[in-house]
Amino acid sequence: YPLPVSYSTSSNIGSGTKNTPFDITSNAPFTATLKISFTTTWTIKYYRDKSSFDADKPAKSETKYARSITVSLTDTYPYARAIIRYNPPPQERIPYWQGYILEERIRYKISRVEVHAVYTDVYGNYYGADYDHLMPSEYFSVFISIEISHKTTTQKKLIHRYYWNNAWHDSPPENGEFKGYLLYDKDVKKYPATCNIHIKCPEWASCVESFSKEHGPKCSKATKACSFKHSSDGCFKHKVGVWLVNHEVLGDRDYIARTFVVEYSWSNAYGDKSSGSASAKVIISKIKPKLYWLPISSDQALIVVTYEWLADSTIVKGRKYLTAKLIDVMLKGSLFEDVEPMLKLAKVSLDDKTAISYALVSISDIGQPAIEAKLKLMPQCMWALNETIAYHELAIPVYELKTEGGTLRARLKLIDWATMKPLQGWIMLIVKNLETGETRTYIKEAKSFAEFSMPLPSKYEVWAIGIAQGEDIIYSNVKYARILLARNPPA
Secondary structure, three states: OOOEEEEEEOOOOOEEEEEOOOOOOOOOOEEEEEEEEEEEEEEEEEEOOHHHHHOOOOOEEEEEEEEEEEEEEOOOOOEEEEEEEOOOOOOOOEEEEEEEEEEEEEEEEEEEEEEEEEEOOOOOOOOOOOEOEEOOOOEEEEEEEEEEEEEEEEEEEEEEEEEEOOEEEOOOOOOEEEEEEEEEEEEEEEEOEEEEEEEOOOOOEEEEEEEEOOOEEEEEOOOEEEEEEEOOOEEEEEEEEEEEEOOOOOOOOOEEEEEEEEEEEEEOOOOOEEEEEEEEEEEEEOEEEEEEEEEOOOOEEEEEEEEEEOOOOOEOEOOOOOOEEEOOEEEEEEEHHHOHHHOOOOOOOOOOOEEEEEEEEEHHHHOOOOOEEEEEEEEOOOOEOOEEEEEEEEEOOEEEEEEEOOEEEEEEOOEEOOOOEEOOEEEEEEEEEOOOOOEEEEEEEEOOOEEEEEEOOOOEEEEEEEEOOEEOEEEEEEEEOEEEEEEEOOO
């Protein structure tokens, strides 16, 4: 390559710039300084005479890495040659990446299928019934839980797109330096799972095809078929159809166990597929009642009847049609969540969806002539057993009663008058101001004793009334747990 070199000499040869190769000659010794625009390697060869110069047989040589060099010609070495080793600076290379498309194939599949036979009404309405527990002549729907998961298959597909200088191009740069691969785009496809369900009607039930109030249900033994499609992970619940349990399925037994089977198959457009079956063990059973006596005031009580399955003593849930009769009191069917807000003092721990029969009664209306009696509880469902409910009168023995300085002090106990045993309940003292008619009520929990200390008006009447809650027993306060403690003036 011709290179521009500047020079200056110590004699009168002068200075300037010449392109290589060039000669500087003089008849006398001199010194020349050579310069170039970049740092490079200089080799200076010295010769003793013209013949060795022409033959390129130097007497000595020097090498230097610099931008400039000084060459001295003397009588001993009248000839010299400066050689520049030209190493041009490397040309900068542009880094680039080849693009690719990431293909994602999301394949949904069914991991698990679970089935339950659950009580509903004839229209398929669900009220929170317990799974896989039924009575003869009850309607039920099939609850199917489908658990969906997915598997993702990925693949990189190279394309003719190249990334350099902060942009995508159709070709790589000239003199480019390949750095690797870079994501250009994604191609995502989902393959939903389709689940096909086949439900063969069991021998102990019939499939309800239609229903009218005039003619009742129209039933058959047809196989029920349906399908569901899902394209996300999770557990999905589906309610399918309505069936009717055969009326005579129990015969003379209290309960039986039967199997309900669902067959299924699933597939997706990617090509995954499988099939299987799911089953439930269904208990068909009679029920038995349990009565809760729950006072809500000194004069009123809530009667709540719950039911248990004879098969396993678990609670019956989600049925609003269970009515009952106690003496002449009719108990309506409902769920516990509908009456729970009525409870104040008395409490009972029941699931909100517990099936109940209930009535709000005046305590005096349930009263019996004797202090102890047996009452017949008759559920109005033919698959529910009757139950005998105890009736006991309460009594309030007075252990201490003082009125002095306008204050009444009393120490009372609540007992079951039929058994003469103490009870846990509540004792209310009702203080009536005979001048103004104003009434104030004081309530204490009766454990061993209930102790009161309260101010009295100048003219007053104080009544003590006891209440107690019970299970399969009614506690009445009409005769001996509703007593006049004190009065001024005396009656």
